[in-house]
Amino acid sequence: MHIDLPHATFERAEHDAVVAALRAKLLTLGAGGMSKQISPAAFEEHVASAWDATGSAVGGTPVEGWLRERYWAARSYDLAYADAQVHLRKWGAQVAGNSFVPNFGARASAALNASLAMFDVGVADCSVSSEAMLSQRRSRLQKALQADVQELFSKQHRLLTLTTLNHFKAQLLKVVSRSGVPQQWQQDSLRRSAEKQFDAALSALLVPSLGGPTRQQLNTAFGQQLTEQTSKYLESPPMQLQAMNAMRRRTGKAQKPPRGMRVGLGVVGAARSKIGGGQGNLQTFAGYTSGLNSAHFMFANDGFIPDSSGSEPPPLRFQPKMNFDISI
Known part of the structure; x- marks a missing residue:
C-alpha cells in the first residue's frame, strides 16, 4: 500500500489528517486478522519513526518545485488582497462619514474580479499537482474579500434605509402640518416616492457575486418597515x-390685524414707443404687488397718436402713489 504523506512541518494539518486516516486503515486490517493489531498509543510513534526514516533518505527537505509553488501562491494571495484593500479602505472612509460610494455594486464587482485575476496570473506557472492547494488559497482569498465587501454593503444598506425613512417622515410631517390628518391617497403617494427612491439607490449598491438577499427581497423588507414606521x-x-394645530388653524376665526398704520409705495409707469408705425397696434402690461407695495408698467407703440392736448x-411717464392701511 502506497500513501503520499505530506510534510510534517510545512503541511502540518494535512499530515495529521493523513496520519489519522492511515491509523484507522491499519487498525481495521489488524482487526481482520491480516496482521497483528497495532496499539493506538504506539501508532504515532511508529509513524514518526517511519517518517524520520523517509525524511532522512531524502534529506528532510521538500523539493525545490514544491516550495516554489507554495511561495508563488502565498505571494499572489498577499498581492491580490493588498490590491483590493486599496479600494476597500478608501470606500470604508466614505461609508464611515455617512456617505454612499457612487456605483458601489459595479465597482466592488470589478475590484473582486481584478484581485482574483491577479491571483490567477501569479500562480499560472504552478503544476497540476498543486491544483488542490491553489483552489483552496483562491477560495480563501475570495471569501476574505467578499466578507469585506459585504460589510461595506451592509453599512450602506442601513444608511440608505435610515435616510429614506427620515425623508419620508419629513414629507409626511409637512402634509400633517398643512392639512391635519393625511388622506390615504397622500400616504400612498409618499410611500410610492420613498419606495422608488430606495429601489433606485439599492440597484447601485448590490453586488451580485455576494449572494444573500435579492433586490426584490430587500425592497419587500423595506416596504414592511415603511408600513410599520408610518x-x-x-x-x-x-x-x-x-x-391638532393644523385643524385649529383651518377651523379657527381669522385674527384681527393689530392696531396701527402701514404704508406702502406704488409706482405706475408707461412707455409710448413709435416702433412698428406708432399707431398702437402693440400693447402689453406687467405688474407686481407685495402687500401695500406695487409696481405696474405699460408698453404701447402709440407714440404717433396725439393725446388730449x-x-x-412723452416716451416715458411715471406716476408714484402712496398706499395706507390703517387699523383702529
Missing part, C-alpha cells in the same frame, strides 16, 4: 399635536 409615526404624540405723448 403607523408608529402618525400615532406619535408630536404628530398628533401637529394635526393734441401733442405726441
